[in-house]
Amino acid sequence: MTTKTFTAVIHKEEDIYVANCPEVGTVSQGENVEEAIANLKEATELYLEEFPLPDNNLPITTTFEANYAQTA
Structure with a gap:
C-alpha cells in the first residue's frame, strides 16, 4: 500500500x-x-483503487492574480 499527500480545496456553498x-x-x-x-x-x-496514479504524476501548485471589478 502506498501513501501520498494530496491537496483539499474547500469552500462553503x-x-x-x-x-x-x-x-x-x-x-x-x-x-x-x-x-x-x-x-x-x-x-x-x-x-x-480503480484508477491508480502513474508513478511520475507530480502535481504543480502555484498561485496567480486576477483583476476584476467589484460592484457596490
Whole structure:
C-alpha cells in the first residue's frame, strides 16, 4: 500500500462544505470542514483503487492574480 499527500480545496456553498482534490479530480461534501475532508479522503481512496496514479504524476501548485471589478 502506498501513501501520498494530496491537496483539499474547500469552500462553503450555502449550508454545506464542498471539498475538491485537484490532483485526482475527486469532489465530496460534508456538513462541516472535517466531514468534507473525511468524505473527500474516502472518495479519493475509492477512486484510486480503480484508477491508480502513474508513478511520475507530480502535481504543480502555484498561485496567480486576477483583476476584476467589484460592484457596490
